[in-house]
Amino acid sequence: MNKPHNFSAGPCILPESVLQQASEAVINFDGLNLSLIEVSHRGKNFEAVMERSRQLVKELLGVPEGYQVLFLQGGASLGFLISAYNMMGSRKNPAYINTGTWSAGAIKEVSFTGATANVIASSQDRNFCYIPKNYSIPSDSDYLHITTNNTIEGTQFHHIPETDVPLVADMSSDIFSKQIDVSKFDLIYAGAQKNLGPAGATLYIVKEEAMARRTLAIPTMLDLKKQYEKESMYNTPPVFSIYVSMLTLEWLKNLGGIGEMERINNEKAACLYTEIDRNPLFKGTADLEDRSKMNVTFVLNNADLEPEFDRLWKEAQISGIRGHRSVGGYRASLYNALPLSSVQALVDVMQNFEKQFG
Amino acid sequence: MNKPHNFSAGPCILPESVLQQASEAVINFDGLNLSLIEVSHRGKNFEAVMERSRQLVKELLGVPEGYQVLFLQGGASLGFLISAYNMMGSRKNPAYINTGTWSAGAIKEVSFTGATANVIASSQDRNFCYIPKNYSIPSDSDYLHITTNNTIEGTQFHHIPETDVPLVADMSSDIFSKQIDVSKFDLIYAGAQKNLGPAGATLYIVKEEAMARRTLAIPTMLDLKKQYEKESMYNTPPVFSIYVSMLTLEWLKNLGGIGEMERINNEKAACLYTEIDRNPLFKGTADLEDRSKMNVTFVLNNADLEPEFDRLWKEAQISGIRGHRSVGGYRASLYNALPLSSVQALVDVMQNFEKQFG
Numbered sequence A, B: 001m002n003k004p005h006n007f008s009a010g011p012c013i014l015p016e017s018v019l020q021q022a023s024e025a026v027i028n029f030d031g032l033n034l035s036l037i038e039v040s041h042r043g044k045n046f047e048a049v050m051e052r053s054r055q056l057v058k059e060l061l062g063v064p065e066g067y068q069v070l071f072l073q074g075g076a077s078l079g080f081l082i083s084a085y086n087m088m089g090s091r092k093n094p095a096y097i098n099t100g101t102w103s104a105g106a107i108k109e110v111s112f113t114g115a116t117a118n119v120i121a122s123s124q125d126r127n128f129c130y131i132p133k134n135y136s137i138p139s140d141s142d143y144l145h146i147t148t149n150n151t152i153e154g155t156q157f158h159h160i161p162e163t164d165v166p167l168v169a170d171m172s173s174d175i176f177s178k179q180i181d182v183s184k185f186d187l188i189y190a191g192a193q194k195n196l197g198p199a200g201a202t203l204y205i206v207k208e209e210a211m212a213r214r215t216l217a218i219p220t221m222l223d224l225k226k227q228y229e230k231e232s233m234y235n236t237p238p239v240f241s242i243y244v245s246m247l248t249l250e251w252l253k254n255l256g257g258i259g260e261m262e263r264i265n266n267e268k269a270a271c272l273y274t275e276i277d278r279n280p281l282f283k284g285t286a287d288l289e290d291r292s293k294m295n296v297t298f299v300l301n302n303a304d305l306e307p308e309f310d311r312l313w314k315e316a317q318i319s320g321i322r323g324h325r326s327v328g329g330y331r332a333s334l335y336n337a338l339p340l341s342s343v344q345a346l347v348d349v350m351q352n353f354e355k356q357f358g
Helices: A016-027 A044-061 A075-087 A101-113 A208-213 A224-229 A239-255 A257-278 A303-315 A340-357 B016-027 B044-061 B075-087 B101-113 B208-213 B224-229 B239-255 B257-278 B303-315 B340-357
Strands: A067-072 A095-098 A118-122 A144-147 A167-170 A187-191 A202-207 A282-284 A295-300 A330-333 B067-072 B095-098 B118-122 B144-147 B167-170 B187-191 B202-207 B282-284 B295-300 B330-333
Touching: A016 A239, A016 B016, A044 A067, A044 A202, A044 A239, A044 A257, A067 A224, A067 A239, A075 A101, A075 A167, A075 A187, A075 A202, A075 A208, A075 A224, A095 A101, A101 A144, A101 A167, A202 A208, A202 A224, A239 A257, A239 B239, A257 A282, A257 A295, A257 A340, A295 A303, A303 A340, B016 B239, B044 B067, B044 B202, B044 B239, B044 B257, B067 B224, B067 B239, B075 B101, B075 B167, B075 B187, B075 B202, B075 B208, B075 B224, B095 B101, B101 B144, B101 B167, B202 B208, B202 B224, B239 B257, B257 B282, B257 B295, B257 B340, B295 B303, B303 B340
Parallel strands: A095 A118, A095 A144, A144 A167, A167 A187, B095 B118, B095 B144, B144 B167, B167 B187
Antiparallel strands: A067 A202, A187 A202, A282 A295, A295 A330, B067 B202, B187 B202, B282 B295, B295 B330
């Protein structure tokens, strides 16, 4: 039985070699004859995993000096609160760009720190099908928060806002998919379950300088400075998720690093968007210039044909391309571990669908 | 090569059959030919895991009607904050019993909710080697918080305080080890990485009625009511940790449930404490009546002999019995999955040590 073509939006496809190694470590970790999940996180074997994971993040993303890399729990949804707590300065005036569901979540959490988010731009007027442009960022903002890729709406920032205001980004769904300039950001956070590893770990990359501007009393587990002073081990870390993240980063490094990954991801996205634009039965839902290379959202021009299309992709062993339950339609997620051959399989189905129903 | 005798204090030993099943699911989950960690948490296969996990908790612990079972992230250390947020009523006067490191952590987090913990009893005067008795619980307390088992100090509540004040318990290190009366508690929370599963999941059992007394604005991810209304899926849950917890609970059920587990745990603890009390080279560190059946702490009467003792237990393939770095000495953790034969192996080493050095 072949493996299905896994277009799941997250948790999502991980490299086969990573899954094999992870499976083995659950039985025998590092030759200890003990499972990865039954040894102390304070033992030298797991401490080496934590250190190697941090080092790979730094190396692959080119993280400059003066930044700390952390692996915590709670997902990006807890990151909404953690980022606000740790980046809020004395002005209590944080700026947010609202590009969809996850941005809205981040905006909501600000209120629990006692401040109010200043939403300086939004694409809500057209169901978040584009990335706002031509807004101004108040220079007295504590920080500007963006969601670099919007999984549900299929949009992505292809240009990071130029600003002197400290920049905070939720990069859950496109980190490690393309090269970024970390030095532009004071804080980056990302749930692991897309290009990094299994759900349960959350990556933070924080500029140490930014910690000096903090003004709020921050609960211990949400305090990034306390967490990096304890090297992400203030309490027991999510051992398995961090270990598998390390394996995935090793895989990415062996593949040629983020430059090579970006080239492949561009090819995958071009392959699918070209077909969507060519095939008269399909329509992309995001504005062309803001289309996500990670989550390709599209609909049928004739929704009545959905059962026929669904039958075809299921026959082709494709899984996970239904749109998010809040928007419907289709969504093909092209995360790092998805091979071009899976994209080609979907394109074949779309062409076959056109032949039969076009 | 035999498996070491794993006395690790957490993460700790898990049943062999559970590790085998977990390892397989990392490659092929539910016969889907996809890994457990690469499928959607919203798919019917994982939703069944979440539902079964909840059901097993309810069944094994005899959770009454009117309680909700949740699997969240953050460990008990985030639970310190979550419990304070969700249990704080209008009096802002929560009572705490301080029995060691973890209680102290819980007491500290209260301040971030704007209240101050009222420490009504403490065993700090004798390095937390006992459980306080003969204290009075102010009837106007919002709740009383206890840490039922103290992993570092080796003490355990063998009698739950009788009170009309809502009772909150951090049961991270003894839940599922013995029968408890859940109806006595308004909130129980526990990090998974002892008797439940791998680090990364945290169990909450909360009385629905208690949610009506809340007075604080609670950040979304820390709000137990919002979390159970979303069935622990407000955001992506820690899939792997929950799955392995489910497997461990199935193992416990097949073994005969908590009654049988308690019988075995009593036997294990009696075996080791009997030797500590009999052997003139050893001394237990906790008061007899408050000794933990999960974490047995002891020292050598002659600390100079530590290198000799260390050599003997290492030769016997014993691992994880060094005391916590904050207190030193020795600690043998006897969690559910540790077999009596491992305890016997340690007792043999202690007797051999006596023969050689007594």
